[in-house]
Amino acid sequence: MSGSIELVQTTKVYDQNPVVDAINVKVEKGSYCCLLGPSGCGKSTTLRMIAGHETVTDGDILLNDRNVTRLTPRQRGTAMMFQDYALFPHMNCLDNVSYGLKISGVSKADRYEQANEMLGLVNMVEHANKFPDQLSGGQQQRIALARALICKPDVVLLDEPLSALDPFLRIQMRKELKQLQQKLGLTFIHVTHSQEEAFALADQAIVMSGGKIEQVGSPRAIFESPNTPFVANFIGGHNVLKASGSLAFLSKGSGSLFSVRADHISTQPRSENDITVKADVIDAEFQAQFYLVECVLEDGQSITCYLSEDTFDARLISSGKSIPLYWSEERINTFRC
Template sequence: MPQAAEIDLASITKRYGDDAVAVDAISLKIKAGTYCCLLGPSGCGKTSTLRMIAGHESVTSGDIRLGGVVVTDLPPARRATSMMFQSYALFPHLDLVDNVAFSLKMKGVAKAERRERALGMLKLMHMDQYASRRPAQLSGGQQQRVALARALITSPQALLLDEPLSALDPFLKVRMRAELKRLQRDLGVTFVHVTHSQEEAMALADLVVVMSNGRIEQAAAPREIFHRPATAFVASFMGEHNVLSGKVTALDEVGATLTCSGGAAFRLPAAAHLELGGPAQAAVRRDRIRIGEAAALGLGFTGHVRNVEYRGGSMKMTLDAPGVEDFTVYADEVAFDAAPHEIGQAAPLAWSLADVHVLRPSLQ
């Protein structure tokens, strides 16, 4: 079994030319044996970060440590990592055994030994019965298993995966998520997985790293990311919170009052960084909002329904009000049907102070 290694990124930066900054002085520690997902929209720097860990991109400044060893300037072959590319890049003219054994062949391992080890890896992936087939004779999910076997045969301390599920259909993605998690758990290897899918990251990761504009907005466990987003970007990107923005117009021992541009005022719980007259943002969970209920002072508003969508078991209602736009509510289907709201109607909304989360300034 390969031995997992801790990955430590110390203020690493990647620049392309003088102006383009792909990764901006990020620091991150990934504990040995962790399943880490780098999550964010296109262009946020997650793939550049992965490629720097692998050694396929040079580091402009900063250091990368793997298991306590500085590997910043080492070529990929001298790092105890293996990378699985988005395209899988299997050799079409080789059978599965020779595909998996190829890196061992390059290292000069004897044919009998490398084929035996390759068959062992195929068995681990439940692919040994297809050992004599060529890649074109496999499904997308089967090709992914072969690519994983090839990446793992060198016993890496960290496996790096560049959007490995992006080419699969939705049903197969769910199945392969379970396979990836099982494999990581059984092997205990550190996995670093790049994805733009919030659902994928939440399902797989022990550590989710949300990136934007080349910087880390938040790095935490999935439940922490979901329940307590650190910034407005995280709250909006994860898609489960509404973000209220404005200025602090009152402070007291209990909390603060946030006043939006349209004049609507909302109560916030206490937070150390809030200052009277200063900007502030807060998040309210979409599924914690009550429709049709009179709100306590500062804990709700009346908006006009702009759109209603059926989500399967729940309804998604989008509302606008002065200074509050695209405010979204997830309502139970049965409760909504008992008191439906049509587009154009006014709808009172209410929530509890316990469901308001004060955000720190975003890094954007």
């Protein structure tokens, strides 16, 4: 069984400073949700409040429409996987996984049977008798996940579970997390500061800044239409520009901000109606699938574009060269907030 989570004016205050500031959001049951934002934005505090490891200063937390705000972690129907995995070093994998059932009073035979099922689910049966220090980072993560799942939670909470892994293993493990979540049909809420990680995993992404929610939506919707300059800058791939100088005609009000994606900018016109600006090249960097070209406009604003190999000419596009940049007016994103 999976569960929905709803935060209603949920607030956390430390020393009179709101770390999470009256946020309202609902995570649908069976979804993979990522809380995304920079360090200090309140995402981990939000996760810990959902888990019951952090008290709520004001507001409510509902699980399947049941108010769990004042309940203990064990009473909520959630399970949390911590960033450092928090495995017991003196217990083997079987005992680590079955520990939650042990403190619930389940007999040894029954809890070992269920623990072996969980080990099978995460492909770790052959490591049942090993201790945490005998495991790789990815294997430790699988054990921590099995331990979180064994008590059959409605919601699984993950606090930056991939941050300690090397890049190759991180990609492998995020695939496994997504596959497991879909197989079990559980609700996963996953904290990360990585836009790439969130977009690869999430059905729903919640972008936070300064204790507030900046935007909620599918990764594709957020990437295509960021609501605020913060979101556009944080998720990357967007140029946030001011309507001034050569760009003044692009806005109803001089000085207002808009964004255009780096992959929507070209050095060749695609239609006679394309917007055209002059830019000086600062740097051009090969990025395997494309060239990242950094430029500065006549009014001093920085702008970046991604050029495919067949449109990149090193003789014309190099540091110090002046080039035209083109994009369609339809590609302009006007911020809603």
